[in-house]
Amino acid sequence: MPELPDVEGFRRVLAAHTGARIRRVDVLDAQMLRGVGARGFGERLRGKSFAAPRRHGKWLVGPLRGGGAVLVHFGMTGDLRWTRDGERHPHDRVAFVLDGGELRYRDMRKLQGIRLADDDAAVERILAEVGPDATDVGRDELRELLDRRRQVKPTLTDQAVLGGIGNLLADEILWRARINPRRPGNRLSAKDVTTLHTRLRSVLRQAVAAGRVPPRTSWLTGRRDEPSGSCPRCVTTLHRGRVGGRGTVWCPNCQPG
DNA sequence: CGGCGTGTTCAGAA
DNA sequence: CTTCTGAACACGCC
Numbered sequence: 008m009p010e011l012p013d014v015e016g017f018r019r020v021l022a023a024h025t026g027a028r029i030r031r032v033d034v035l036d037a038q039m040l041r042g043v044g045a046r047g048f049g050e051r052l053r054g055k056s057f058a059a060p061r062r063h064g065k066w067l068v069g070p071l072r073g074g075g076a077v078l079v080h081f082g083m084t085g086d087l088r089w090t091r092d093g094e095r096h097p098h099d100r101v102a103f104v105l106d107g108g109e110l111r112y113r114d115m116r117k118l119q120g121i122r123l124a125d126d127d128a129a130v131e132r133i134l135a136e137v138g139p140d141a142t143d144v145g146r147d148e149l150r151e152l153l154d155r156r157r158q159v160k161p162t163l164t165d166q167a168v169l170g171g172i173g174n175l176l177a178d179e180i181l182w183r184a185r186i187n188p189r190r191p192g193n194r195l196s197a198k199d200v201t202t203l204h205t206r207l208r209s210v211l212r213q214a215v216a217a218g219r220v221p222p223r224t225s226w227l228t229g230r231r232d233e234p235s236g237s238c239p240r241c242v243t244t245l246h247r248g249r250v251g252g253r254g255t256v257w258c259p260n261c262q263p264g
Numbered sequence: 265c266g267g268c269g270t271g272t273t274c275a276g277a278a
Numbered sequence: 279c280t281t282c283t284g285a286a287c288a289c290g291c292c
Binding site for chain 3: 038082084098115116117118155156157158161251252
Binding site: 009175219253 | 268269270271272
């Protein structure tokens with residue numbers, strides 16, 4: 008689930024509960040806390056409240072009133088939900104018990120986790136490893152980021168280069184821009200980069216509004232699970248292969264090599 | 265049993 | 279130095 012739009016959705020969930028007192032934190036799986044123990048984490052948060060959250064790339068930052076912040080990464084299967092009651096799910100790993108209900112961090116695969124930053128400088132140190140957020144990047148900046156021999160898709164999904172784009176979004180954006188995912192970035196024309204930038208912004212804008220990658224059949228992503236899916240634009244059978252080590256879908260007609 | 269996956273990191277090879 | 283590949287992490291579903 009979690010790419011930039013999904014994390015933006017989680018940010019809104021957290022934003023709806025800023026200011027609520029944190030009664031306690033139930034750490035159901037201490038393995039999900041990175042670089043901090045369950046006891047220290049709970050003591051640091053108890054009695055505090057979250058201030059307005061922000062997002063950078065796939066990181067969700069929940070600042071604590073009075074200093075410090077909780078940084079959440081959702082890996083491939085993470086989720087953050089608000090609930091007032093109901094039994095916890097087996098994959099709920101951490102529950103922030105607030106006045107009035109709780110925020111549950113759920114994650115099946117446990118590939119990433121939650122970090123605790125003691126101050127703003129610590130937050131910046133973590134975020135500094137991520138490139139500019141994909142929603143902020145300008146066309147000229149994008150051209151510079153792509154100006155290397157590396158294939159365009161792995162560059163787009165490299166978080167150190169650009170923050171927020173994952174495997175599905177990259178395929179969607181490249182399909183809309185009619186660019187083959189294997190083309191080296193430095194062989195894209197100026198026009199290609201302009202189109203790529205336009206499509207990138209449009210896909211992100213729509214997905215962020217939905218809080219997810221919309222499962223629509225007019226999107227390439229909507230055809231992904233069909234065994235022999237066809238291009239929503241030209242009805243050619245989609246190609247599937249590996250690019251940058253990741254499963255990749257593209258239209259051989261719209262996105263010629 | 266083998267393979268795959270909306271993520272990231274690391275070692276080692278080319 | 280840049281780029282790429284495979285393995286690892288962990289869990290559920292074919």
